Amino acid sequence: MSGQGETRRKDAHSGAWIGAAPDVVREPAAGAVSNEMANAVRDAAAEVAPNGMAADVVCAAAAEVAPDGRAADAVRAAAAEVAPNGMAADAVRAAAAEVAPDGMAADAVRAAAVAGPPNGMAADVVRAAAAEVAPDGMAADVAHGVPAPPGAAPGRVDPLHAGERAIARLLRGGVALAAGLLLLALLGAWIGGGAIRGTTVPLTELLAGRLGLPAALAQLGLLSLAVTPLARVALATGVFARAGEKRQALVSAAVLALLLVALLLGAAEG
């Protein structure tokens, strides 16, 4: 750590070495050629952040110098080297959560797991980091490559993970359908030279054509949007049941039942 003293002096000169740390890291790393970015971040972070600041420093540096998909490497290398003493969980969690925005959190943590802290803490560290970066169904995927918890079936496709992907697809589908219908409604009104007119009507009247086409499309769009979260709860019930999580399945079923009660009570009031 010959550079540590030098870095500290620089920061003392600026009067605020804590705030300046990311800049210090960024400076050498920014000039690195692409395949040396990870090394630059790691080396810089190791020098300026030996005392618990690893997470912030790595975050700031990696986010700026490794925006092109190299975040995983940068985070893995930096976290493994600057936090060998039990702090890896914090560093990996914070860094991966911040620098891996496009679903790369799993990659970052997985890579960190494989590299791992050198002192046998890999399992605990990764489990803790994975639980926070990927707090739910992704944990199994994230923990790939490290000792599995007792009772886990190695290599098995996590049904909860698959279920969550199904939930995400359902949400995306509902949103896309609603957006498409609303866009068509607005375009229809614009082409017709007018505006959407009217308020929501009962389905029977909608089907009878009481509303004009643009307004009918708008109502259908809003309806599909409103149904999406309810469908999501129903799907979650099935997902948890299939994954063998009876308690969670019961919770989801209870949410669905309460929602139906709320709807019935609201309809009775209305």
Add this chain to the structure above:
Amino acid sequence: MAALLFLSGMGAGTLGALVGIGGGVVLVPLLHLGFGVPLQVAVAVSLCCVIATSSGAAATYVRDGRCDVRLGMQLELFTVAGAILGSWIAPSLPKQALQLLFGAMTLVVVRSLLRAPARDEAGSPGGVRRLPLGCAVSFGAGALSGTLGIGGGPIKVPVMNLAMGVPFKVATATSNFMIGVTAAASVFVYAARGLLDLAVAAPTVLGVLAGASLGARLMPRVPTQRLRQLFACVLLLLGAEMMARGLGFDWKALV
């Protein structure tokens, strides 16, 4: 006007996706005071926008493993139960006192949020802490939501982060995952009453969907502390609104 509504929705959707509160706190006053939309219609449109924010952002958050689906479902159970109870007991609750209390509480919460370390130390490697507390608060948030006219996000996000040890970004993403469900139950009632103005809702909701998608992509890139500060600003705005209502002040007098 449709373009302005779209842009307003986009702003509210982006903000809502970032801080996990649905954007109603911005949209209702904006639609009512800015666009002259009747209050009940503004609330109905805002509920649609909450669903749009929730579904639009949660699609990304769930895919990326950023929200805690298990925790979300557990807290949602208590929120919905609280909301049902709240709808029964709301008339007998001291509304003005609760508004003033909520307004005062926001100051305490904002102070705690801003004093939290920049690094998300609230996230505990051991997982979620104090789940019973979170469930109790969710129940209370559900019960109060109808009385105070707020969603559960402004209450649940700080509790998840400060009390339950959930990292701030996971808390906002999980809140986003939850808020659409309770809003959906209410929006059907408003729609059945014919209070959902399609001319206002269509462009606004479309804007919110675009904004929520943008916010969900932006969120991982925004430093946690900046998000906390943004959340604190929104919470202060909401607290001021609650205090004003509790004191009988009419914002419309200023317009």
